Amino acid sequence: MTESTNNIQRLKAVAAEAKANLKKLNILSRNAIQLIRSKLDLLQLDEQDNVSALDIEGAFFEMKQLLELKEQIESKQERLNIAEKEISKIKRLLNDEE
Numbered sequence: 001m002t003e004s005t006n007n008i009q010r011l012k013a014v015a016a017e018a019k020a021n022l023k024k025l026n027i028l029s030r031n032a033i034q035l036i037r038s039k040l041d042l043l044q045l046d047e048q049d050n051v052s053a054l055d056i057e058g059a060f061f062e063m064k065q066l067l068e069l070k071e072q073i074e075s076k077q078e079r080l081n082i083a084e085k086e087i088s089k090i091k092r093l094l095n096d097e098e
Helices: 003-049 053-097
Strands: none
Touching: 003 053
């Protein structure tokens, strides 16, 4: 195999791994959103019974984790986009060589 072909294979592997990680992060973020919604629903139900500061703090902590997860997803998406662009460039170079 040529060096270009090896580079394409490596980039494809990186892109596949990034896509898999992105899917995992999306699933985790959906789960976190559901958890936060459940927590907020419980807080609203408990509103009449004086919601504890710990419940509110827990909900905000979970929201913070969700925001961090969102940032990770965006970062992985950026890296995936870069890898896909690199694959396209190498494919064009290979086509030009032929």
